Amino acid sequence: MRTNLSVEEALELVLGEVRGDLEAEELPLREALGRVLAEDLASLVDHPDQDDTAIDGYACRQADTLGASPESPVRLRLIGEAPAGRPFPGRVGPGEAVAVYTGAPIPEGADAVVRVEDTRREGEGVLLFAPASPKDIRPKGDDLKRGEVYLRRGDLLTPGRLGLAAAMGHPRVRVFRRPRVGILSTGDEVVEPGEPLxxxxxxxxxAYSLLGLVLEAGGEPVLLGKVEDRPEALLERLEGAGPLDLLLTSGGVSMGAYDVVRRVLEERGEVVFWKVKQQPGGPLLLARLGGLPVLGLPGNPVSSMVTFFLYGRPFLFRLQERTDPPYASLWAKALTPFRGAKGKKVFRRGVLALGEEAVVRTTGNQSSGVLRSMAFGNALVVIPPDGEVREGERVEVIPLTFVP
Known part of the structure; x- marks a missing residue:
């Protein structure tokens, strides 16, 4: 068992526990939001499938409209119209125009469009007060080309990507199943909400913070309740957890006499590491129990959430082969000082504001027991070991994706 690792060393070992492929399942598009593609998607069609107009106006021959102006309008004979979905069946000849509406195919013979704002209808003709232009014609395949891959294995299906899959002609998609993540709380003092305290x-x-974090990271949370601080009860619950891809425990991984999670995993499983040089969340543990990866998270609410975000979230992203990073950092100006810690990388909770310049301030009390800092803070302020941040200095910040 390794101990007292750096944050970077611990993350590398956690990601090293990701083994095997998740099974894929096929879903209709209406059920696929938030899922991760298990295969590349190529377009089944060209879009548009022929040259069409990007505006409402009149399709005509550009050569017939050169020199048109408010002082010297050009008159064209109107020979028909083409709403979207109803192409004009004929051909545009010299001195002729067809009324077209956004998305309508450009009639044969026309090579330009004049905006309706630059025209006036007169009986069976139309007056043009500006020349027609080809710039408002969208060429065939301008958006999508048949056979070209636009969405790839590992892409998260966002609303825009669902629309793109539909535009490519796919009614169903193959996605990875959601990783099943067990959530087990420990401690004689832990009581379910609604029960007498x-x-x-x-x-x-x-349990509920982690449930939300697992869902937000694309997993399927499996609430396993809580067990008392007795090795027998803990082992029975762990061994009966069912098929899981990851097990999260909260509490019981520190050095107290009643911190039994670590002792049980040492005796019945294999502990990969224990303790990371970070604050909060130092007592983090990574183990295997019968081939199941186990992240033993600290019991303090903030520590539990921070360690899942930094380690559990990347594990689930890697397991789903996601192409987007689990988190990213930026630099911001500190509006308040942030204290560091000797020999430890520190993650303070902050309120990040983006404007002409990104700025961040503390949420206040930084105790690992103050859950409000994770409810209303929207960023982790990263302070290197032995460092500190003074007001006005620039600091690395990791936005928390689960806070609006």
Whole structure:
């Protein structure tokens, strides 16, 4: 077992536990939002399937309209119209025009369009007060070309990508199944919300914070309840957890006499590492139990959320082969000072504001037991080991994707 790792070393070991491919399943597009593609998608069609107009106006021959102006308008004979979905069947000849509407195919013989704002209808003709132009004609395949791949294995299906899949002609898509993530809380003091709270008890906030984080990262949370601080009860619950891709435990991984998770995993499984040089979340543990990766998260609410975000989220992204990063950082000006820690990488909670210049301020009390900092803070302020940040200095910031 390794111990006292750097954040970077710990993340490398966590990602090294990702093994095997997730099975794929086929879903209709209406059920695929937020899922991850399990195959490349090529367009089944050209879009548009022929030259069409990007505006409402009149399709005609550009040569017939040269010199048109408000002072010297050009008159064309109107021979028909072409709404979207109803192409004009004939051909545009010299001195002729067809009324076209956005998305309509350009009639044969026409090579330009004049905006309706630059025209006036007069009986069976139309007056042009500006020359027609080809710039508002969208060429065939301008958006999509048949056979070209636009969405790739590992892409998250966002609303725009769902629309793109539909535009390419795909009614169904193959996606990875959601990774099943067990969530197990430990501690005699932990009580489910809604139950009477005994003296010294705490409500089981970690299970629901982690449930939200797992969902947000594309996983399927499996709530396993809570177990008392007894090795036998813990082992029975762990061994009966069912088919999982990752098991999260919260609490029981520190050095106290009742921190039994670490002891049980050492005896019945294999502990890969314990303790990371970071704050909050130092007692993080990575283990295997019968081939199942186990992340033993600290019991403090902030520590539990921060460690999942930094390690569990990347694990699930890697497992789903996602092409987008699990998180990214930027630089911001500190509006308040942020304290570091000796020999540890520190993740303070901050409120990030983006404008002409990105700025960040503290959420206030930075105790790992103050869950409000994760509810209303929207960023982690990253402070290197032995560092500190003074007001006005630039600092690295990781936006929290689950906070608006």
């Amino acid at each position: 005994p003296f010294g008890g705490v409500y089981n906030s970690n």
